[in-house]
């Protein structure tokens with residue numbers, strides 16, 4: 001049964017989820033809390049509750065996780081989670097981990113092998129929901145033939161399937177291998193890998209209803225995870241009758257890379273972005289979410305509609321070539337790497353296309369490079385402000401998306417480090433000067449208020465960034481003698497159009513943020529280039 005407010009339709013894309021009413025940007029469309037599969041990835045299965053998927057770090061006061069006394073591999077928050085997982089899956093999979101320990105001396109399995117083993121054993125135990133979804137002819141689409149066409153990948157699938165059979169203690173027959181491989185294909189086609197760099201989640205999550213949502217590179221919806229619950233939300237306004245679409249892949253990549261990554265889903269994406277090979281600036285310019293940026297670090301809506309870029313200096317081929325060249329490089333860690341990266345991005349930088357990958361990735365790497373040293377901390381602050389004002393609003397127009405919230409948190413965090421005056425020692429005078437003049441605490445507070453405001457929409461109440469921001473904000477609110485600043489920023493977050501609060505924000509937060517951001521291209525050019533870069537308008 002499709003969730004209320006939606007219906008299923010048969011379309012050329014197969015089944016599709018259609019809205020039956022309007023949804024506002026950020027509004028929840030549906031919540032899914034009975035997943036067929038929900039498991040942490042193998043790297044985090046010892047630090048994440050294997051039932052509710054709470055991570056160890058998400059609550060500083062939380063009890064340490066307890067391991068299953070038999071297999072010692074799966075860990076849980078408490079007895080309730082352990083019991084619930086025993087009933088849901090661990091009853092059948094516990095002996096798998098015992099076998100893995102006996103035969104391989106390990107206490108973990110690759111995530112997809114564990115997932116296949118769970119499904120095979122639950123099917124054997126007669127679990128009706130699992131059989132109806134994963135069984136041969138079951139409801140989930142598998143695209144087996146598409147996977148088979150990629151010979152190397154298929155070999156890997158067969159190996160993983162065989163491992164799942166062996167460790168499950170199932171008969172090692174051709175028939176069983178075919179069943180296991182089909183299950184693996186269904187998992188690959190339908191699983192959310194919960195591998196989200198912005199929210200720090202990782203693992204596999206399959207829900208039969210949520211699996212009905214198709215892909216677009218300009219999605220109108222997104223999924224946030226809260227432990228075992230997946231929340232499907234509108235990413236932009238959705239009208240009744242519209243198809244609800246999410247993005248299956250990293251859509252900051254150029255078209256050919258996106259299409260390559262989608263090949264295993266066995267379709268050619270025909271979304272408007274793919275059809276016309278639109279870049280992020282073109283997608284941004286047509287977004288109905290632009291007005292939401294009134295409450296953001298990029299409230300200049302005209303800039304979002306008409307960005308200061310020179311597309312005549314670039315072609316989509318150049319974007320693809322730079323992207324592929326950068327991807328094939330090492331992750332830049334040294335100054336030499338970053339210089340090389342800068343060179344590869346040079347044409348895009350000249351065109352002012354800072355929001356296009358791989359440029360944005362290079363800036364993030366540059367922030368990581370500069371952050372640890374007090375002498376270059378101010379550089380990191382400038383670049384982080386640049387990302388928040390000149391890059392991410394174009395890449396992800398809705399200000400509640402996790403990528404943007406995380407960046408605000410990063411700025412708040414960096415500003416926290418600068419408050420002892422250490423960044424003022426920066427050898428680059430203009431940056432040190434802005435930091436020396438600025439009301440750093442008000443800037444810090446404004447970032448935290450934005451994180452607290454948008455966090456529950458883009459992610460969930462449980463998100464550790466949101467928790468940390470709430471704690472930091474409570475500390476800021478205790479600082480004496482800031483009654484006016486507090487009142488102004490509280491009013492601004494409630495009503496960014498309030499004239500007095502808006503003027504306070506513009507003068508005390510936005511102005512220094514923009515001043516710092518404006519220095520970033522020169523800083524990067526000084527560090528990594530030869531001083532010949534185009535300045536941002």
Ligand SMILES: C[S@@+](CC[C@H](N)C(=O)[O-])C[C@H]1O[C@@H](n2cnc3c(N)ncnc32)[C@H](O)[C@@H]1O
Nearest residue numbers: 013014015141189190211212213214215265267
């Ligand atoms: C998770 S399922 C989505 C539901 C699917 N339509 C079904 O009927 O089961 C993923 C599969 O849906 C199809 N699909 C998803 N997005 C699509 C798109 N934009 N165009 C064409 N097919 C798409 C592909 O076959 C893909 O492998």
